[in-house]
Each structure stands twice: as structure tokens, then as C-alpha cells.
Amino acid sequence: MTNPTITILPFLISFLISLVITPLTIVLFSKMGWVIDPKKTLHPAHIHKVPVPKGGGVPIFVAVILTLAIFLKIDKHLIAIGIASLLIMVTGLVDDIKGLNPYLRLTINFLAVAIIVASGIGIAYASNPFGGIFDLSQPRIGFEFLGKYHEIWVLADLFALLWIPVLMNAINWSSGVDGQISGVITIAAIALGVISLNFSADITQWPVATLAFALSGAFAGLTIFHFYPQKIMPGYSATSLAGLLLGVISILATAKVGTVLVVLGVPLVDFVYLVIKRILSGKSPVWGDRSHLHHKLLEIGWGKRRIALFYWTVTAVLGLAAVRFEARSKLTIMIGLILLMLTFVLWQYSWRFSKKSVRGNG
DSSP, rough: OOOOOGTTHHHHHHHHHHHHHHHHHHHHHHHHHHEEEETTTTTTTTOOOOEEEEEEEHHHHHHHHHHHHHHHHHHHHHHHHHHHHHHHHHHHHHHHTOOOOHHHHHHHHHHHHHHHHHTOOOEEEOOOOOOSSEEEEOOEEEEEEEEEEEEHHHHHHHHHHHHHHHHHHHHTTOOOTTTTHHHHHHHHHHHHHHHTTTOOOOTTTHHHHHHHHHHHHHHHHHHHSSSSSSOOOOHHHHHHHHHHHHHHHHHHHOOOOOHHHHTTTHHHHHHHHHHHHHHHOOOOTSSSOOOOOHHHHTTTOOOOOHHHHHHHHHHHHHHHHHHHOOOHHHHHHHHHHHHHHHHHHHHHEEEEEEHHHHHOOO
């Protein structure tokens, strides 16, 4: 039987802390005037009608860090995760309140991930869906620093430096409608937690599942206030922090990158599609627009509750698939998701064209 001190209890304590801190954050941000008024702050991502505060990173950070402090022994990996999380949370809060240049945010993302990689957290290998593994432990660069010998695992560290920021931004881009991304992260973290119960990296010496269930509990608490009609938006502070921690979990749970690719398949496929689309259109991929999947669903008449529940359901189904299936099946699922997304995009554009043609003929 699974030890409840690394599963149920971290989830419940993190959930309760988030449940307390979130309304306090709402009150504080509202009194300070740190709200997003869609009439004053024009942005493609702002589709709400009344002023709403961001700042969801505050309850998430407090809930996760306090929960980890209760259940885990402090080591260099945990310290690095804490420092990186604090850096991302503070940066996110500044962006939530005042707004930051996307390139500056991206630079800080890489800095935060570098802190984690420097602590020794990296992807030494990845499963090959066609059999065997991809060995990322070579080449290595060794050097002496402060009387100690250190090694840089070039491919492993580079992979982590790219993988985690991609995940951070993909999750942030899917923060569209009320409750959408907070519920997705809650479910995704549970799936990774379940998987990490069977696969834990020796390098950490502490249960990865605790981090996963603490993150899930924190976002479950936030979801209550984020679901329609939202009282708070996660903001960049919460979504980027979620991406950072999910990326770390995927590495520590013996490189379960393929699992994350499946569980967060919809946000990631949406992310890749938009990056390619914007680059081919001669636009910067970091500047937002209204081309996300949730925007398309709104255009065809879906309500915010329906979109959020759709994302939750798909994530839950993919989470179950990721837990049960091996690497080759996960690759098949990802290919299927890409084809479904492309089919939807083609259908959506043909629907829009047909609608314009009917209006023109009228």
C-alpha cells in the first residue's frame, strides 16, 4: 500500500494552504488595484469582461514550498528547486502586475532552469519508442572548482535547459478561459505523481511523488477560485511555476518526458503549432494573438465552462493512457493528437470560410 505521507497528505495539506492563501491574494491584489481590466489593458489573452486580479503564483508557491518543507528533508536539489521557483514566482508577479517584455521573461526562465541543472538535476537518458534508450550522459566536461571536481553532461544539461522552458511557455499559452489550465495542471500532476510512485530517480534521495501531489493539491485549491466565473487568474506567476515544477518532476521520475508529452498533449501541440504558424507568418513566436485552440473553440460557440471541462477530460484520458502504456504507444498517441489538431484547424478554417460565404451571398 502506498505511503500516505508522500501522496494523500501532501495533496490535502497543499490543497488546504492554497484554499486559504488564494482568497487572501484576491483581497490583497484587489485592494492594491493590481487587477486586469480588459477595457484598459488590451491583450489577446484577456477575454474576461470585468476586472480580475492575477497573482495565482502566490498561493501555488506558498502551498508547494510549505508542503515540501513539512514532508521532505532539505538537500541541494530541493534548495535549487526552491530558489528557482522563487525567482520564477517573483518574475511572474511583476509580469502579472505591471507586465514584462516576453524576451526578458524567457531569459529569466533559462536562468531559473540553469539553477536547477547546476544542482545536478538533468536528463541522463530518454526512452526510445522503437526500443532501447537515448543515452544523453555523454559527452562530459570535467573541471575543478573550489577544490571539488565537477562535470557538465553536455547533452543532458542542454536537453533540460530547452525542455523545461518549452513546458513553462506551453502551459502559460494555454491559460485561456476560466478554470482551463488550473484544472489541467491538477490532473497532470496527479498522473505524474502516480507514475513516480513506481519510478523514482536515485539522484534525488527524496520522493518525487510528494512534489507532484503537492503541486496538484495547490492547483486544486486555486481551481476553485479560477473556475467560471473566475475570481482570480493564475497569471504568468502560476503557469510558469507549474511548467518549471512539472518539468523537474518529469526529469526526476526517471526522465518521463514522453509521459508529459502525452498528458499535456493538447497544450504542447497547440504550442508547437502556434510557434510554427507565427514564424512562417513572419511574426515573433513570443507575442500573443487569438489563434490558440481555446480561442477557436470560443469562435465556434463553445462556452468557457465547456472549454475548461473539455481540456480537463482530455487531460484525464491522456493521463490514464500515459500511466498504462509504454513508450511506443505514447508516440502513437502523440501522432494521433497532432493529426486531430490539424484536422480541427482545417475544419475550423473551412467553417469560417463557409460562414463568410453565406454572409456574402446574403
